[in-house]
Amino acid sequence: MGQIVEVLVAGLLLGAVYGLVALGLNLVFGVVRVVNFAQGELVTLAMYATYWLYAHYGINAYLAVLLVVPALFVLGVLLHRLVLAPLQDEPMMQIFATFGLVILIQNLLLGITQGQALSIDWPFARTVIAFAGVNVNVARLVVFAALTAITVGLHLFLRDTMPGRAIRAVIQDRRAARAMGINVDRVLLLTVGAGAGLAGIAGALLAPIFTLSPAIGGNFILAAFAVVVLGGLGSLWGAYIGGLLVGVVEACAGFYIDPALRQAIWFAIFIAVLILRPAGLLGQVGAEEVGFRGQQ
Secondary structure (H helix, E strand, O other), X not given: OHHHHHHHHHHHHHHHHHHHHHHHHHHHHHHHOOOOOOHHHHHHHHHHHHHHHHHHHOOXXXXXXXXXXXXXXXXXXXXXXXXXXXXXXXXXXXHHHHHHHHHHHHHHHHHHHOOOOEOOOOXXXXXXXXXXXXXXXXXXXXXXXXXXXXXXXXXXXXXXXXXXXXXXXXXXXXXXXXXXXXXXXXXXXXXXXXXXXXXXXXXXXXXXXXXXXXXXXXXXXXXXXXXXXXXXXXXXXXXXXXXXXXXXXXXHHHHHOOHHHXXXXXXXXXXXXXXXOOOOOOOOOOHHHHOOEOOO
């Protein structure tokens, strides 16, 4: 019994990693209706920025969030201004442009680091606590707590605040939102910035846990896409639950079946869910048309 609990806990903490990356991806898709392939690379940039702050200035990852997130927000704003906005009438070109950014960022990082693997030697990230007889890594527990807090915060923001209502109005009907005096372009701009800021949070919190490489973002974004579609396109809580589900399935498959098949198994489940319920577990039919469901 104790072994099962350990595997489940490990899966939940792994799923929190996937869910944290998926939140920004889902937010941008829901509001701007663009599948941002570069979201994983934004996480990678945040991880390298966190490493640089720690290696050169001794700033730990949790303090680095205060610097990395604003920097990524600005980068997201520039991404929208220079790449997405000029192509707003060409949705497919927007997708191709973000894919091009993946190649650009990976090659820039490869040229700067020469492909050298880097890691943050922060003792706190290796701290393990015993909880109900299960050993839990503190750094991963912080990621889980951050995922939960951000999900709840976004839900309340979209439901109870005027800016949140403006975002929901833009999602439902941009033309009507403009008629009501909402600055739609600003909403889209700030949403892409917020999505990049979420990537900054993910990168800063994940940097002490993983070994950094220029291509590490691809590992995150692959799972994040599965999480978004599995949980439901445009569903906030779907991304949360989908991330945890993918993590648990991967942990259980790796432990009880074969570590080499752990990703293949959750992809098989992912395909089965799409066949049986194309909208995803918590998504609504037509979510790909309507966008982000702030009430879910």
